[in-house]
Amino acid sequence: MTIELLSALVAFAFVTVITPGPNNLMLMASGANFGFRRTLPHMLGIGIGFPAMILLVGIGIMGLFDLWPVSYTILKVFSVAYLLYLAWKIANAAPPKNAQAEGKPLTFVQSAAFQWVNPKAWSMALSAITLYASSRDLPAVVWVAGVYVCxxxxxxxxxxxxxxxxRRILKSPARLRVFNWAMAVLLVATLIPVLWPSQG
Structure with a gap:
């Protein structure tokens, strides 16, 4: 991979991971409800799970969509249903005093598995492979996955x-409830580009 192509890939990866999406909104909600330490497994699940997904998509799964396009529609239906379920969970998260006993942040495995039903993750993975590893050879796919790890x-x-x-602002249960509902609504809003893609 040339320096120019690598630079473009780094910029593309940074923009796609830093912008609001299901992963980031869920991390922010988890950080507010459970704190940094308890959210670490969730963070690691994304940091390792998404690049692993890129590897698998790049070396073979992308071909499945080429051969059987309806599989992408089936994936989309499952993704929408699961995101709606997660939005409901966020909206009804326990207040901080009860969160330690009642609430649980996503585990590493849950977070890594979530990448497979995350519409933004699929869009990012397919776009990154198409643009920066179009040959789908292993070294190019590994470069893309490695950049996404960083x-x-x-x-x-x-x-x-x-x-x-x-959390400092959200000390009262009422404020936390409003925040959690706002995060849930924003999470559902991330489905808009999936359900009604731009025609332009």
Whole structure:
């Protein structure tokens, strides 16, 4: 991979991981509800799970969509249903005093598995492979996955810390409830480009 192509890939990866999406909104909500330390498995699940997904998509799964296009529609239906379920969970998260006993942040495995039903993750993976590893050979796909590991570290840390810092503002149960509902609504809003893609 040339320096020019690598630079473009780094910029593309940074922009795609740092912008609001299901992963980042869920990390911010987790940081606000559970704090940084308890959100670490969730962060690692994204940081390792998404690049692993890129590897698998790049070396074979993308071909499945080429051969059987309806599989992408089936994936979309499952993705929408699961995101709606997660939005409901966020909206009804326990207040901080009860969160330690009642609430649980996503585990590493849950977070890594979530990448497979995250519409933004699929869009990012397919776009990155198409643009920066179009040959789908292993070295190129590994470069793309490696860059996403680095960029994910920055993004997951930033969004979790943002949520953690918001705990100071969200000390009252009423404020936290409003925040959680706002996060849930924004999470559902991330489905708009999936359900009604731009025609332009």
């Amino acid at each position: 960029m994910s570290c920055l993004s997951t840390t930033g969004w979790t810390v943002l949520g953690q810092q918001m």
